[in-house]
Amino acid sequence: MAAFIDILKHIGAKILELTKHFAGVTADAQLEFDMGSWLTIVLVILCLLGSACWAASIAASRRHPLWLHFAIGFVVPWIYPIFILFKMDIHGEAERRRAEQEALQKKAEAEAEKQRIQEQLGKERELQNAESGIEGKQWNQKYFEKIGRDDEGRNAGPWKAVISGNEIIVLEILETEPELVYVVFKDSKGTPKKMRIPYARIESWNKTYDY
Template sequence: MEENAIEQWIEQGKLLLRQAWQKIVDITMWFAKETEKAELDADPGVAMVLALGLTFLLGSACWAASIAQARRHSIWLHFTLGLLLPWVYPLVILFAMDIKGEKEMLAKLEADKRAQEEREAERQRNIAMLKPQEEEPKPDASGGWKRSYFEQIARDRDGKPAGPWDVKFNGVVLRIVRIVEAQDQLVVVEQLDDRGQTSRLRIPYAKIEAWQDAE
């Protein structure tokens, strides 16, 4: 998009310069004819200086106008300023002039993007609210404990280790902080003792009296 704008600006500049040069030629021819009618001796040097001066001024004005047009500003205002400040003014606006309406357009695009992100976030929240809640894993219906049950509760929905739990085992309540591994006949866990230290323990399923989330 930027390259197309530059090419368009170059073509417009060429067109304005051609038009300016044609005006200079017309003025020079008119001046020559009027001099001939008045039977005055025209100094070729003076004519050349006039032609070059007009070229210098109009070239500056046309360049300023083409820059202004490419950036959506008033052509004639900047044509006049380019005429009054030859070549200095076009160079200044070449680097300093913004595209008219660009800031507003960028602000609108940013606002639209934020609104779209908010709509998407709201949609995801609605989907999450309507999604059926996953059933909590339960022990086997026969009242026993199975390997599959402990494999399910070992990690949370994000895949991180779950816990802690309060487990009644051989008449003693233990604080279990992590399920290490569920095997066919027993579960390997880490327990937390009264001193705040952890140790591994192998608990047979048949000896588990109760297993619940820690309070």
């Protein structure tokens, strides 16, 4: 507001100075004073200055360069002030809003990722509990159908199993039957082979990540 008042004072001083100058020139030239013409000129100047001051006031209130918009408001009277009144944002406001939006988006993505990891860990714990080699566990077709594939239908292996006292690494469960499970396992040389394992021979069957 103080800047706006300073502008008006400066403009008033200039108008007064110009008025005195032209009055002196008119007197020296002994010209007749045409009140109508002078009033028209004064009104036009006041109209232009009013437009310029309004544009400058709007710009200053929204943290934009004052004199630049004063000049534009003077050249494009009234249309320009009305335009920026509705269209001009506070300087830096768009960047601030964009930064806030990006921060909120990153926070939401982080929360979603955290939730996904927690859900995945929960599923793995459930699977490990289901696969833990508890003594007296009943191995059957339903159990191996459940653990053979993950939620997306992919192979859920590998597993470390003990069959009749021998430890093997089962790479994939191919098929389950009422009395046995058909698997791909890795032999002592690391070669994948297929084998049918009766449930009665299984001593333990656990998920493994190291094979």
